[in-house]
Structures are given as structure tokens and as C-alpha cells.
Amino acid sequence: MRVTIIGAGYVGLTTGACLSELGHDVICVDIDKERIARLKAGVFPFREAGLDEIMIRNMACRRLRFSDHLASAVRGRDIVMVAVGTPKGVRGEADLAFVRQAAQSFAPFLSPRTVVTLKSTVAVGTAREVREIIAEERGALDFWVTSNPEFLREGSAVSDFLTPDRIVIGADDRDAGERLIKLYRPLLDRGVPLVETGTADAELIKYAANAFLALKIGFTNDVADLCEVTEGDINSVAKGIGLDPRIGTAFLKPGPGYGGSCFPKDTEAFAWIGRALNAPQPLIEALIARNDYRKRHIAERVLKEIAGISGAQVAVLGAAFKANTDDVRESAALQIVPALQKANVGVKMFDPWASGNAAPLLPSATWAEDPYDAAQGADLLLILTEWEMFRSLDPARLAEALRRPVVFDCRNLFDPEQMALYGFRYVSLGRANVPRERRWRSNPLPNNRQKAASPST
Numbered sequence: 315m316r317v318t319i320i321g322a323g324y325v326g327l328t329t330g331a332c333l334s335e336l337g338h339d340v341i342c343v344d345i346d347k348e349r350i351a352r353l354k355a356g357v358f359p360f361r362e363a364g365l366d367e368i369m370i371r372n373m374a375c376r377r378l379r380f381s382d383h384l385a386s387a388v389r390g391r392d393i394v395m396v397a398v399g400t401p402k403g404v405r406g407e408a409d410l411a412f413v414r415q416a417a418q419s420f421a422p423f424l425s426p427r428t429v430v431t432l433k434s435t436v437a438v439g440t441a442r443e444v445r446e447i448i449a450e451e452r453g454a455l456d457f458w459v460t461s462n463p464e465f466l467r468e469g470s471a472v473s474d475f476l477t478p479d480r481i482v483i484g485a486d487d488r489d490a491g492e493r494l495i496k497l498y499r500p501l502l503d504r505g506v507p508l509v510e511t512g513t514a515d516a517e518l519i520k521y522a523a524n525a526f527l528a529l530k531i532g533f534t535n536d537v538a539d540l541c542e543v544t545e546g547d548i549n550s551v552a553k554g555i556g557l558d559p560r561i562g563t564a565f566l567k568p569g570p571g572y573g574g575s576c577f578p579k580d581t582e583a584f585a586w587i588g589r590a591l592n593a594p595q596p597l598i599e600a601l602i603a604r605n606d607y608r609k610r611h612i613a614e615r616v617l618k619e620i621a622g623i624s625g626a627q628v629a630v631l632g633a634a635f636k637a638n639t640d641d642v643r644e645s646a647a648l649q650i651v652p653a654l655q656k657a658n659v660g661v662k663m664f665d666p667w668a669s670g671n672a673a674p675l676l677p678s679a680t681w682a683e684d685p686y687d688a689a690q691g692a693d694l695l696l697i698l699t700e701w702e703m704f705r706s707l708d709p710a711r712l713a714e715a716l717r718r719p720v721v722f723d724c725r726n727l728f729d730p731e732q733m734a735l736y737g738f739r740y741v742s743l744g745r746a747n748v749p750r751e752r753r754w755r756s757n758p759l760p761n762n763r764q765k766a767a768s769p770s771t
């Protein structure tokens with residue numbers, strides 16, 4: 315099929331590359347002319363495992379092309395897919411300006427019976443609004459607007475796209491839905507489940523899915539806090555609850571609060587939709603506040619660890635919002651590092667991929683060549699991103715480099731008992747940070763027998 319993708323960002327490029335890999339003829343368009351020029355020259359704007367190979371292969375056989383010439387890229391295509399950004403608006407709503415602007419700009423060039431589909435994460439009712447925008451421009455033109463939300467994750471975007479859990483196709487017209495089914499036929503034939511629904515449901519599915527996943531993270535962080543005061547272990551608790559198939563083991567790891575380009579803005583947009591449509595989402599409202607608190611609280615805990623040290627230095631490992639991406643949008647580092655600096659703490663950072671993106675946003679931080687360089691002379695080592703390379707750091711070398719052997723690990727990469735053996739004060743999340751034997755001997759839980767008089771439930 316002939317597909318044009320409007321917006322060559324994370325989602326647009328991955329989608330374009332993967333659709334060309336499935337055999338479709340794809341043109342990616344972007345208003346950023348420089349980006350298009352670089353793409354044509356084979357310079358890719360971000361790092362994503364496996365994406366370069368697919369792009370190079372499909373560019374070579376011209377199944378994947380890039381253009382900044384909207385008219386020729388949109389005329390005569392079977393599908394025009396919108397993958398532009400939908401950032402957070404001033405009241406938390408999804409700012410649809412890029413979507414509206416894109417629709418206005420390509421509407422004059424749409425051929426009859428084109429299916430427009432919204433890949434961007436958009437508020438309920440946006441497909442219908444886009445239909446109106448195009449209809450205003452083109453009057454009697456026969457076309458459809460559908461919704462096809464994307465669930466890929468940065469860091470595993472290519473495999474997520476090519477082996478998705480499900481494909482959601484939202485169409486208010488049968489023929490339009492059939493066109494999208496044909497687009498995804500190679501994946502559907504491999505047994506990928508299909509959810510066929512109306513546009514409004516498809517739009518809601520994306521937000522509800524992200525809100526639910528974010529809730530799992532927020533809940534796990536709160537349970538981790540409880541584990542810390544009960545000298546428990548969040549890993550055991552998460553395993554114990556996650557093996558229940560109704561819950562599942564994914565997203566049950568504690569951390570410094572969720573970030574990234576999706577969860578923060580999508581939870582806010584979901585809450586906003588609830589408020590706007592008078593169907594409040596109090597769980598999500600609480601989650602948003604709690605996640606923000608989480609990041610502030612981690613910074614407070616770090617400051618407590620180094621209280622009283624004049625000219626304190628902290629080594630921060632990880633600027634990306636998660637491992638295997640160079641994306642720093644709403645990452646924990648962007649909130650925690652400035653909080654430390656505000657308290658006059660010097661920060662030296664390292665991230666294997668994301669330093670280039672983070673450096674302009676954290677101008678007062680200095681950047682290290684490697685994790686040991688970052689740790690050199692620091693009073694505390696703070697781990698914010700779960701990069702695999704951090705897990706294999708040599709504790710002996712770290713201990714040697716640090717001025718004080720204190721590690722605050724927000725990703726639980728090390729074994730507390732091992733770290734204690736190396737002489738570290740090791741703080742991790744949701745774990746007692748004391749040897750298991752000692753934990754079993756001193757049970758800090760309230761004595762239930764003493765409370766026998768209280769009503770049981």
C-alpha cells in the first residue's frame with residue numbers, strides 16, 4: 315500500500331520504517347526541513363535498537379523515502395498517517411495544535427478515498443474534529459478519518475511495532491477499517507490480536523492503557539515505601555503479587571517516578587478529559603501528584619544523605635528517562651539534578667546515550683567520560699537510569715573513586731548484602747538494605763496479638 319506519514323519523529327519514523335519493512339511504499343514527511351535533509355543523507359535523529367538497519371535496507375530499495383514536499387507526498391496515497399507531537403497543554407490537556415495544523419496543511423492535496431489515520435495520541439473526539447477540518451477545506455471530497463493508536467516503547471520500538479500485543483483500529487466506517495486491516499495484514503496473519511472499534515474508543519484505549527500502566531508504577535513505588543519501613547523487599551512482594559495473572563509482573567519495579575514523552579503528559583491529558591467531560595478520574599489525579607512528589611522526595615532523601623558536607627558533590631548516573639534510549643523528556647534527572655544544585659550540591663553526570671540531549675537542559679552539571687570518572691571524588695553516587703552497563707560496574711573501583719562510599723540506587727541494580735561487604739552505605743528503593751538474616755530476627759511489624767481487641771475484617 316502507498317502510505318504517507320506526517321511527522322518523522324520517534325513514532326513516525328519507526329512506523330514508517332517498519333511499514334516499509336512489511337512491504338509497503340512509505341514516504342515520511344516533516345515540517346523540519348533539516349531533519350528531512352539529514353534523513354535523506356542517512357543521518358538518523360535518535361538512537362533506537364534495530365531501526366538504522368531497517369531504514370538503510372528499505373531506503374536502498376526506495377520503499378522508504380523522505381520528503382518535505384507535502385503536495386507530492388500526499389497525492390494519490392492510500393493512507394495518510396498523522397504522527398505529529400501532542401504535547402502537554404497549559405491545563406494538562408493534549409495540545410492538538412500540531413494535529414490541526416497538519417490536517418489543514420495536507421487537506422488541499424488529499425486524493426479521493428484516502429484514509430487519514432491518527433497515530434498520535436489524541437483526545438477523544440479528535441478524529442471527528444480532523445474530519446471537520448478537512449471537510450471544511452475540501453467540501454465534497456470522499457475521504458475517511460480513523461484512529462490507530464501506537465503502543466510502541468522507546469528502547470524496543472522496532473520489536474514492539476513488528477510484534478505488538480495488539481493492533482487497535484478505530485474506524486467509524488467499515489471500508490476505512492478494512493483499509494487499515496489490509497495495511498497490518500502481514501502482522502495479523504502472524505496472529506497479532508486485532509481490536510476493531512470506533513474512533514472514540516480507540517482514542518480512549520490509548521490513554522486508558524497508559525494511565526493504567528502509570529498507576530502500576532505509582533502503586534509499586536508506594537508499596538516500596540512500605541517495604542522500606544517494614545524491612546521488607548519489594549522484589550519479593552512484586553513477584554508475589556505479579557504472578558497473579560490478573561495483575562502481571564510488568565511495571566512492578568520501584569523507581570524515581572515515571573517520566574518520558576508519554577506517561578506524564580498522557581496521564582495529565584486523561585485526567586483533563588475526565589474533568590472536561592464531567593467524568594472525573596480521581597485515581598489518576600492522585601497518581602500525577604504522587605509521581606511529582608516521588609521525584610522531589612528522592613532529591614530530599616539524597617540531600618539528607620549528604621547533609622552537613624560543605625561543597626558536597628554528587629555523581630549522577632543516568633539522564634535518560636529509561637534505559638536504551640537517548641530521550642530525556644520528563645526524565646527524573648531533569649527534576650532531581652536541579653533540586654540538588656539548588657541546595658549548592660555540585661553534580662557530575664554520565665549517561666551512555668543521553669548526555670547530548672540532557673546537557674543543554676542541565677547547563678550547570680558537568681559531564682563525565684564514564685561512570686568511574688563521574689564518581690571520582692563524589693560524596694554520593696546516585697543511580698537514576700537502569701542502564702545495563704551500570705549493573706556491571708565494579709563496586710571496588712567505585713569505592714576507590716568515591717570520597718564517601720555512599721550509593722543511592724533508584725533502580726535496585728545491586729545486591730545490598732554485596733554492597734555492604736564492599737563497605738558501602740547502600741540505599742536502594744523498597745529494600746531493607748540490611749542482611750536478610752538480621753531482617754528475619756527483628757520483625758518491626760506491629761504485634762497483632764497486642765491488638766486483639768481491634769475489630770478484624
Ligand SMILES: NC(=O)c1ccc[n+]([C@@H]2O[C@H](COP(=O)([O-])OP(=O)(O)OC[C@H]3O[C@@H](n4cnc5c(N)ncnc54)[C@H](O)[C@@H]3O)[C@@H](O)[C@H]2O)c1
Nearest residue numbers: 321322323324325344345346398399400412416434435464
Ligand atoms: N514516543 C513514544 O514512545 C510514543 C509512543 C506511542 C505514542 N506516541 C505518540 O505519538 C505522537 C508523536 O510522538 P513522538 O514521540 O514521535 O513525537 P516527536 O516530537 O518525536 O515527533 C513529532 C514530529 O512531528 C513533526 N511535525 C510537527 N508538526 C508537523 C506538521 N504539521 N507536518 C509534518 N511534521 C510535523 C515534528 O517536526 C517532529 O519531527 C504523540 O502523540 C505521542 O504521544 C509516542
